[in-house]
Amino acid sequence: xxxxxxxxLSTCPWCMKTKRFFAEHHIPFEFTDYDLADDATQARIMRExxxxxxxxxPFVRIxxxxxEGYQPARFAKxxxxxxxxx
Amino acid sequence: xxxxxxxxxxxxxxxxxxxxLGFKFTPDHELAEFLLEQEVTLESKHGISFCPCQPIRRDRxxxxxIVCPCIPxxxxxxxxxxxxxxxLFVHADVTDPGxxxxxxxxxxGIER
Numbered sequence: 001x002x003x004x005x006x007x008x009l010s011t012c013p014w015c016m017k018t019k020r021f022f023a024e025h026h027i028p029f030e031f032t033d034y035d036l037a038d039d040a041t042q043a044r045i046m047r048e049x050x051x052x053x054x055x056x057x058p059f060v061r062i063x064x065x066x067x068e069g070y071q072p073a074r075f076a077k078x079x080x081x082x083x084x085x086x
Numbered sequence: 087x088x089x090x091x092x093x094x095x096x097x098x099x100x101x102x103x104x105x106x107l108g109f110k111f112t113p114d115h116e117l118a119e120f121l122l123e124q125e126v127t128l129e130s131k132h133g134i135s136f137c138p139c140q141p142i143r144r145d146r147x148x149x150x151x152i153v154c155p156c157i158p159x160x161x162x163x164x165x166x167x168x169x170x171x172x173x174l175f176v177h178a179d180v181t182d183p184g185x186x187x188x189x190x191x192x193x194x195g196i197e198r
Contacts, residue, residue: 011124011138012172013117014188034141046143053192056171069171069188073143 002063004029007045009057010036014070017048018058021072025081093122096135096154100175104155109164109175112183121174125154139172163191 004022006016010033022029030042034045034057049059054068061067076085087095090167097111106197112118126139140152149158157170164170168177170187176183191197 008140009139011128013120014139014173042141046141054190056190068190068192071187071189083128 001028003061004079005061007033007049007057007059008033012057014059018060018070018075021070021075025076025079025084027079027081087124089123091128092129093119096125100155104157104175105178107155107157107161108178109155109157109170110178110180110186112169112173112176113181114173114183117155117173121172137170139171160191163194163196165196166196 004027005017006015006022006029008031010018013062015033019029020030032041032045034042037045045059049055052059052068054066056068058070059066059068060075062075065078067074067078072085073082076082101111104166121138125135127140129135132142134149135154136149137152137154137156140156141150142149154172155170155175157164157175158173164175165177167186167189168180169175169188171188173183173186173188176186180186
């Protein structure tokens with residue numbers, strides 16, 4: 001199973017949907033809510049987004065691949081679970 | 087001012103801005119209400135109704151680009167998606183907002 005790590009916002013419904021997607025498919029993941037993080041963590045997250053050419057949340061890293069936005073079909077493809085997703 | 091009153095005021099002001107740009111509030115009423123509520127919360131905290139789905143960087147020039155409605159700053163990207171990033175606004179002809187994927191500018195080959 002590939003490691004899943006995501007950056008999210010507590011105010012963002014698409015971030016909530018993204019977390020729900022991984023939970024419902026029993027995919028373990030770690031997340032950090034950017035807006036609730038300390039200054040140093042926020043700065044680190046921004047450097048990571050900038051390096052990936054991303055600017056919005058959710059920001060999901062699946063293995064060495066990055067997905068910006070709530071993209072369930074792409075999550076499924078990267079996880080190899082397309083058959084489980086409508 | 088109560089949250090509901092402020093949401094109503096934001097609806098009024100935002101409609102004036104987005105309609106001439108060819109956008110409208112999403113027909114997904116539940117989503118719109120949730121997003122507006124988040125914006126009222128962000129406005130209470132920061133003094134500005136920022137987008138609930140984009141990061142506040144504490145860089146004024148960049149943060150001004152995520153003040154709702156942020157469509158003018160991301161026009162090419164949002165026109166390509168037919169929605170704004172958080173989905174509060176969709177193109178005027180959209181009747182099924184659930185069918186519109188949230189794609190990054192990079193996914194769409196749009197340079198920022």
